[in-house]
Amino acid sequence: MKVPFVDLLRQHRALAKSFQKQLAYTIANNHFILGKPVEAFEQAFARHVGVGFAVGVASGTEALHLSLRAAGVGEGDEVLIPSMTFAATALAVLYAGATPVTVDVQSENALIDLQDAGKAISPRTKAIIPVHLYGQSCDMDQIMAFATKHHLKVIEDACQSHGSLWGKKATGTYGIAGCYSFYPSKNLGALGDGGMIVTNDAALHQKLLMLRNYGQPQKYRHETLGFNSRLDGLQASFLSLKLRHLKRWNRLRQKHAARYRQKLKGLPIQLFAQEKQLDGHIYHLLVIRAQQREKLQTYLSSQGIETNIHYPIPIHAQGFMKEANAPQRPCPVADGLSKEILSLPMFPELTPKEIDYVCQALHAYFK
Numbered sequence: 001m002k003v004p005f006v007d008l009l010r011q012h013r014a015l016a017k018s019f020q021k022q023l024a025y026t027i028a029n030n031h032f033i034l035g036k037p038v039e040a041f042e043q044a045f046a047r048h049v050g051v052g053f054a055v056g057v058a059s060g061t062e063a064l065h066l067s068l069r070a071a072g073v074g075e076g077d078e079v080l081i082p083s084m085t086f087a088a089t090a091l092a093v094l095y096a097g098a099t100p101v102t103v104d105v106q107s108e109n110a111l112i113d114l115q116d117a118g119k120a121i122s123p124r125t126k127a128i129i130p131v132h133l134y135g136q137s138c139d140m141d142q143i144m145a146f147a148t149k150h151h152l153k154v155i156e157d158a159c160q161s162h163g164s165l166w167g168k169k170a171t172g173t174y175g176i177a178g179c180y181s182f183y184p185s186k187n188l189g190a191l192g193d194g195g196m197i198v199t200n201d202a203a204l205h206q207k208l209l210m211l212r213n214y215g216q217p218q219k220y221r222h223e224t225l226g227f228n229s230r231l232d233g234l235q236a237s238f239l240s241l242k243l244r245h246l247k248r249w250n251r252l253r254q255k256h257a258a259r260y261r262q263k264l265k266g267l268p269i270q271l272f273a274q275e276k277q278l279d280g281h282i283y284h285l286l287v288i289r290a291q292q293r294e295k296l297q298t299y300l301s302s303q304g305i306e307t308n309i310h311y312p313i314p315i316h317a318q319g320f321m322k323e324a325n326a327p328q329r330p331c332p333v334a335d336g337l338s339k340e341i342l343s344l345p346m347f348p349e350l351t352p353k354e355i356d357y358v359c360q361a362l363h364a365y366f367k
């Protein structure tokens with residue numbers, strides 16, 4: 001049996017006819033750049049997460065970059081980020097002209113460790129980017145309290161947490177801005193690149209509209225250094241179709257995670273983070289921790305099971321950080337995790353049979 005890590009085709013086959021209709025509609029109406037489909041999706045997405053405003057942008061990376069700029073974070077400022085995250089969290093800080101300062105993570109969930117964040121604070125620290133890694137919600141009560149105490153702006157990296165909640169509110173709605181990615185394999189994915197910024201701040205919203213569109217408040221008047229960083233009309237129309245399924249897809253991921261957890265009981269591996277509340281984890285990734293990870297990955301591969309590592313090199317050890325002369329804070333927990341984590345197949349259309357096959361392989365390996 002072959003178990004893919006992600007199989008987008010299973011999801012897209014069912015939607016292909018509606019996608020084609022949207023394509024024909026887009027061509028017939030010239031809805032390529034911004035316009036109605038983008039506005040409609042922005043409104044639907046804002047409603048979905050429960051915020052006042054949403055701004056469609058070119059990618060999750062650009063969502064972070066433009067949010068930092070709109071929040072006035074730039075040259076001379078330091079931004080706290082967890083060392084265990086996708087590189088884009090740090091790259092966006094550098095694009096904004098600021099310095100990413102890596103903070104270690106908690107060993108039980110790989111989320112930013114506020115105790116270490118406290119040690120990383122300097123007079124230049126201006127913002128913090130909590131990352132809701134793997135689909136798990138960060139403790140936003142603690143993060144907001146920390147940010148208030150140290151006068152930091154909070155920009156949430158919700159690129160892996162479309163629809164996860166902390167308390168009664170969605171992740172991405174606690175900070176001044178929440179940033180989403182619609183990279184195809186995310187919980188909500190486009191048929192290409194795409195991103196979104198959500199906010200309740202009307203002034204920030206206005207700035208973001210300018211920043212994503214060459215700095216124009218109106219055509220050919222360029223008030224500020226802006227970018228060409230818009231969400232495509234076609235992608236917006238695809239995303240509107242897919243948004244209707246997001247809740248159901250997240251439920252399926254949670255169901256799969258519960259099955260994995262039950263079937264993996266008793267093995268010397270640790271499953272990352274239990275849900276502390278309903279929708280506290282929407283399982284963008286299903287990550288386990290095991291000794292001799294490489295050996296395990298090779299064995300699973302020999303059994304036809306595709307796995308991945310998120311992420312093998314923590315941010316503080318990446319070449320671009322050295323190149324940028326960003327402070328290299330030691331992050332021993334992130335270092336340790338990077339050698340033990342392994343992501344198992346996880347996507348809504350995964351079947352119970354496939355999960356059972358993966359779990360049987362893991363049992364066989366540890367026998």
Ligand SMILES: *Cc1c(COP(=O)(O)O)cnc(C)c1O
Nearest residue numbers: 059060061086088159181182183
């Ligand atoms: C995917 C991702 C991004 C970047 O999103 P893109 O749309 O690929 O630019 C940023 N941060 C995290 C945590 C991500 O998973």
